[in-house]
Amino acid sequence: MNPKKIMVINTHAPYGKATARESLDAVLAASAYDQDLSLLFLGDAVFQLLQQQDTAALEAKSLSTALPVLPLYDVTAIYAQQSALDARGLTRADLVLDVECLENHQITALMDSQDILLSF
């Protein structure tokens, strides 16, 4: 069976819900299946990418230490929504991963090219 193009889309800020963590777990699981896997951060989800997230007071695991493992799992197609970064005063330099920043029309085209969109 040919690999499918699977895009995981994150839409939530990092810690108010377990969603960000559970999305990452799903991405890591999917990385073992030899599919054409990509990851997109939309809207408030760009906050997941911030460097030096200190979660000590939350007693929760920090995404800024968890997300950098993705390239080790061969998850390298990682995208962020440029307009979401702009709206929140963020730039690529603030991010913990080397992501490709896309304009909204590019995101639309990329989504259109996928077989499966898995949103969190």
Next chain:
Amino acid sequence: MIFSLAVYGAPYSSQASDSAYRFAAAALAGGHSIYRLFFYADGVHNATRLAAPPQDELDLPQRWRTLIQAHKIDSVVCIAAALRRGIINREEAERYERDADNLAPGFEISGLGQLVDAAVHSDRLVTFGD
């Protein structure tokens, strides 16, 4: 068409679980097939057999059980999400030395790979909840 459903919403907390149930029932009634139901995040709460909603409200966990058993639908609860939330089968209850289990018949506990497998083997994977 072959569908799989990913359900992230707990019953009664959001519309997601009810919508997923209605979609599944409609897909089957329309002659489609369901490769797998995958319950993840808060969606694992759909798999308890101990829910006791008021009698004048719909019993969503019971509806899921009935649908799953009637159509023999492969129904998987994510193990990591389930154990964190106290959804547990007898085997895991023994492993973690818990004094009870609550996974309803028709559901099985397995890993996230089953979600990916469902995506790969279905024409459409439809997500309910956020």
